[in-house]
Amino acid sequence: MSTEIELSIYVFVLAIFLGLELVQRVSPLLHTPLMSLTNAVSAISVVGAILITGEGGATMLSKILGVTAVTFATINIVSGFLITDRMLKMFKKEKSSK
Amino acid sequence: MIENFWQFAYLLAAVTIILSIKWLNSPATARKGVQAGQIGMLAAIIGTLLRHEVVSFEWIAAGLVIGSAIGVPLAYLMPMTSVPQLTALSHAFGAFAAALVGTAEYYQKTPTGFQMFALVIETLLGYLTATASVLAFAKLQEIVPTRPMTYKGQNVVNLSLFAIAVVLAGWVIAGGAPAWAFPTFSALSLLFGVLLILPIGGGDMPTVIALLNSYAGMAAAAMGFALNNRLLIIAGALNAASGFILSVIMCKAMNRSFSNVLFGAFGQVQEGAAAKTSAKPVRSASAEDAAAILANSRKVVIVPGYGMAVAQAQHKVRELTDQLVKRGVDVQFAIHPVAGRMPGHMNVLLAEADISYDRLHEMEEINPEFSETDVALVIGANDVVNPAARHDTTSPIYGMPILDVDKAQTVMVIKRSMNPGFAGIDNELYYQDRTLMLFGDAKAFVTEIVKELPKAA
Numbered sequence: 001m002s003t004e005i006e007l008s009i010y011v012f013v014l015a016i017f018l019g020l021e022l023v024q025r026v027s028p029l030l031h032t033p034l035m036s037l038t039n040a041v042s043a044i045s046v047v048g049a050i051l052i053t054g055e056g057g058a059t060m061l062s063k064i065l066g067v068t069a070v071t072f073a074t075i076n077i078v079s080g081f082l083i084t085d086r087m088l089k090m091f092k093k094e095k096s097s098k
Numbered sequence: 099m100i101e102n103f104w105q106f107a108y109l110l111a112a113v114t115i116i117l118s119i120k121w122l123n124s125p126a127t128a129r130k131g132v133q134a135g136q137i138g139m140l141a142a143i144i145g146t147l148l149r150h151e152v153v154s155f156e157w158i159a160a161g162l163v164i165g166s167a168i169g170v171p172l173a174y175l176m177p178m179t180s181v182p183q184l185t186a187l188s189h190a191f192g193a194f195a196a197a198l199v200g201t202a203e204y205y206q207k208t209p210t211g212f213q214m215f216a217l218v219i220e221t222l223l224g225y226l227t228a229t230a231s232v233l234a235f236a237k238l239q240e241i242v243p244t245r246p247m248t249y250k251g252q253n254v255v256n257l258s259l260f261a262i263a264v265v266l267a268g269w270v271i272a273g274g275a276p277a278w279a280f281p282t283f284s285a286l287s288l289l290f291g292v293l294l295i296l297p298i299g300g301g302d303m304p305t306v307i308a309l310l311n312s313y314a315g316m317a318a319a320a321m322g323f324a325l326n327n328r329l330l331i332i333a334g335a336l337n338a339a340s341g342f343i344l345s346v347i348m349c350k351a352m353n354r355s356f357s358n359v360l361f362g363a364f365g366q367v368q369e370g371a372a373a374k375t376s377a378k379p380v381r382s383a384s385a386e387d388a389a390a391i392l393a394n395s396r397k398v399v400i401v402p403g404y405g406m407a408v409a410q411a412q413h414k415v416r417e418l419t420d421q422l423v424k425r426g427v428d429v430q431f432a433i434h435p436v437a438g439r440m441p442g443h444m445n446v447l448l449a450e451a452d453i454s455y456d457r458l459h460e461m462e463e464i465n466p467e468f469s470e471t472d473v474a475l476v477i478g479a480n481d482v483v484n485p486a487a488r489h490d491t492t493s494p495i496y497g498m499p500i501l502d503v504d505k506a507q508t509v510m511v512i513k514r515s516m517n518p519g520f521a522g523i524d525n526e527l528y529y530q531d532r533t534l535m536l537f538g539d540a541k542a543f544v545t546e547i548v549k550e551l552p553k554a555a
Contacts, residue, residue, distance in 0.1 A: 005212050008323055008331055015332045018116065019339025025123045028435060028460050031344060031442030034122050035311055036185055037135055038340045041115055042314040043192045044139070044333035047146045048199040048321045053161070054152035058206065065202040067161045073195040074165020075172065076188045077139055082173035083184060085132045087446050090178075091125045094454035 033087045040080025046073035107145025108329040114138030115333050119340070125455055142329060178450040179407055182307065182439040183238045189310045190231035196317040197224025197284070203324060204280055210273060216323035218267045222287045223317040229291030231310050234303065237295065238439060244300035256293050259286060300404075301481070303439045305348040309356075312341025344441045351435035351461075353487075353498035380516070383534040385546030386554075388510055391534075392418075392547065393554035395472030395508075397428040399464065401501055402444050403437050405478015405513070409540035412451040415477065417548050419453060431457050432464040432474075432501050434482040465502050474506035478513070478540045484525045494523060509533040512543050 026034050046069075052058065053066030115138040121131030143162075146152065176184045200221035203209070209217060236242040266283040269275040298306050315337025322330030349356060383391075392398060400419070406412060419429045431453070437444045445458055468474060476483055479501075486493040487500045503509050504527055511528060513535060527533055536543055 004326060005323075008326065008328060011328050012319060012323075012331045012335050015335035016339050019119070019336040020343060022116070022119045022123075022336070023340045023343045026119075027124060028347075028433070028442060029445045029455055029458060030122055030125065030128060031347075032181060032185075032440060032446045033128060033442070034119075034340060035308065035344065035441060036181070036188070037118065037122060037132060038337040039185060039188050039192060039311060039314065040139070041118070041135060041333050042189075042311075042318045042337040043195065044111075044115075044142060044330055045192065045196040045199060045318045045321055046139075047142055047327065047330060048203075048325050049161070049195055050143070050146045050158050051149070051151060051325065052199055052202045052206065053157050054147075054154050055206075056151070056153045058154075062202040062206045063157050065198045067157045069195040069198040069202070070158055070161025071165040071168075072191040072198070074162050075169040076192040076195070078166050078169025079173040079184070080188055081132055081136050081139070082170065083176065083181070084135075085129060086173065087178070087181070087449070088125070088128045088132060090446070090449040090452075091128070091455050092449070092452065093125075093456055 029091070030088075033084045036080050036084045036087070040077050040084065043073040043076035043080065046070060046077060049073055104145040104149045107141045107148070111138040111142040111145065112329055112332045114141065115336065119336060142333075178446060179410060180239075181446055182303065182443060183235050185440060186231045186235040186238055186307060186310070189307070189314050190228045190235065193224045193227035193231065193310075193314045193317055195224075196314070196321050197221050197228060197287075199321060200224055200324065201280075201284065209324065211271075213324050213326070214271045214273075216320045218271055218283070220317050220320035220324055221284060222263070222267070222290075223313050223320060225284055225287035226291040226294070227310050227313040227317060229288045230295045230306075230313075231291070233292055233295040234298075234306060234310065237298070237300065238303060246299040246302075247296045252293075252297065256290075259289065259293070262286065263290070300439065301436070302352075304436050304441050304443070305345050305352070305354075307440045308341050308344035308348055310341070312338050312345060315339070315341055348436055348441060351499060353495070378529045380528050380535050381531075381533065382537055383510070385536070385543060386550045388534070388536055389547045389550035390554045391508060391510070392422060392427070392473055392475070393425060393551060395427060397430075397467075397471050398422060398473045398475060399430050399432050399468065399471045399503070399506065401432045401434070401437075401474060401476045401479050401483060401503055402448065403434075403477065403479025403482065404439060404443075405480075405540050407438055407443065407447055407478070409478065409542075411477060411541035411544050412447045412453075414541055414544040414548060415448070416451040416453050418544055418551070419457075421548060421551050429457065430459055430464065430467070432461065432503075433458055434461055434479065434501055437479060437482060461499060461501055468502045468505040471506040472508065474503035474509045476503060476509065476511040476513075477544070480513075480525055481523070483527055484523070486523070486526055490526075503527065504530060504532075507532065510536055512536045512538065512540050514539065 049069035118135035319334025
């Protein structure tokens, strides 16, 4: 196994652990926003979509599949972040006194 | 300089994405978390555009513009009660994007070995999550019936299809597979998504949506391995971990195992137990009676469930809360982890109605307080308040953690009819002497109570 792959596996395992730690601390109050935020984050696949679409040697098939992927991932990113913010804006505490 | 800029941008993206999840842990810092996430995503996109491999931009620009043009209205026009549907739909978009990239890579680069293995996983999870999420969306939107759809030999069919897919995947990874192998594998992946969701009923949606969230993350991480891109691996892994934890929390809250949710064991329970709805007498009350009791209590705990969401009653509930608080009544909310159709669903609805989040309490926090509560008002919740879960070992929901509303002085249940809830079992809470049934639509009934309240002494 090449060191590149080995390193990637290390990164993956550590990121999983980090994710488990971080998410366990999230208040159940915010589980819906958490889900819509991580959902936007999963659209990081836009990176792969851009690479496959814009590469010098991209075939027509790659371009069509790639641009569709860029579009879908962008929908996911934009709507994911906006709706999360829209939800979080609603979480308010009563002003000072009860 | 530009040569290395993307690496710096990716590092920035990874850090900000980690921070964004960290900051989401409390409502005070959560919006900062969203901003961090946006910066991270922007850095990732700009960094990628500046990589020297990327030479043509027209197509990419078109995708980014069209995507934003659809995404913005989607986020602003969706009503808050539709958040579960929107989430399901976004999972579909994200996962489909991953699958399409996998397909494009397969035809353009045809990698080998470990990278091909990652590509196959990416494609499988991508297509599977895409169709599963679309079907989940359709069920949530009630385009498709929400009841579990099962047939004889379902698991056998699923397993044999899965075996075929595994063989095809192995062949593709080993190399030398015929041209039809990869498309067939992709088609099977799409089919799996449908088969996965068919047996899932409405009440299991919180677990399933969380699971699909996790799969979407895994698909992105797999893409990271296929492209040897660590930013994708980190972001995908974080998302996968998050979805996984949420689905575990949901499963625990229902006292069920993963396999139980996925293989739809509840489908059978439903028919057997539903007939048991007995003709025992229940005490019902009018809105006027309910208002009088509420007005004369010191402490009220409201238990919202999916019924409140369906009736869109959250704003009326808030009016009720305001009036009671004005009268000096202590009003709190008890939120069961699986109330609603996705994790945290009730919290979002109540927040939308401007109810302060320090009134919203988790199950462990509020349960000890029921014995000191004058009135527990259950609005559109059923199985999560069924005391049978505590003592009736024959009950299908035995062992499920519940809200102990039966310990309150008086229990009032707003419900359309005596029909059993999602689990299809009768609720003994309704036949207690201390329980008053308020029959009617949640929104209409709460409105009535609000109207009667000023008249109550």
